[in-house]
Amino acid sequence: MNETSNTNIDTINSIEQNKTNQTIDRKEFMKQVGLSFGAIMLMNCLQSCGDGGDIPDPNPTNTTGKVDFTINLNDAANAALKTKGNYLVIKAQNVIIARVNDTNGTFLAVDSRCTHEQTTINYRSSSNDFYCPNHGSTFSSTGAVTKGPASLALTRFNTSFDATNNTLRVFA
Template identity: 40%
Template sequence: MDRKEFLNSMGMSAAAFALINCMGCKKSDGSNDADTTGPTGIDFTLDLSLATNAALLNNGGSLAINGLIVARTMTGNYIAVQRSCTHESYTLSYQSANSRFYCANHGSTFAESGAVTNGPATRSLTAYHTQLTGTSLRIYS
């Protein structure tokens, strides 16, 4: 193999490697992509007397379930929003001390209502209804 053939094969190998590593890479353009929208048809109930849901007994507590974050605000209200960021579908966390949802990947923040308070996200989170009856917390669309 001469030098030209060697360099050509190395270039083709590098190009193939780059192509394989980028397959499946997708940059969201902020459109209404299915992976950045909240789940639909939500209707379930959490029994707050169960240990698995104990985080919701305290103001500022939250839990992730069924693609949502269900939280109890510092004022004692129950809220529920989609768990994925509307920017690029990264997992959000609830920061009760700041009364917001936060995406650690790109820094987007959302109010407890789901409204964008800091980008790069431009679309609000899908928010869900909550209804407390005794120790049963219903979350629904």
């Protein structure tokens, strides 16, 4: 080999070495990008989890375990329930209480928000059921869907009437 050949071989070796270095550099680059992306995603996750807010209820219409209150039927605001066939919506609790037109004046209590689009429902004494004025869904006295478009039942609550004090407890 002459000197020119050796120089060419050195040049080729140098080019090959640069290619290898470029491959390593790319891998290193991608590794760094991956780490940065992971760090950003982790920060976003921690920020959204750590803003002090409550974890949202996955089933907002299911209020089981949260409802427990007592109303006095002697209060003017609750007087509707003294009469059979009437109903009352307790907005603060999202509960509708109906007094059935039967011998005992049975009380019914269900979630007052239609499970279709949350419209406040009414009670119909004539058919002893609940009716949504928005799209016409109906629910039985126990909250079961009897006509759509709603597809989920209303949450039903227990009632306990104290005839001596004329108070009604509604609870899950």
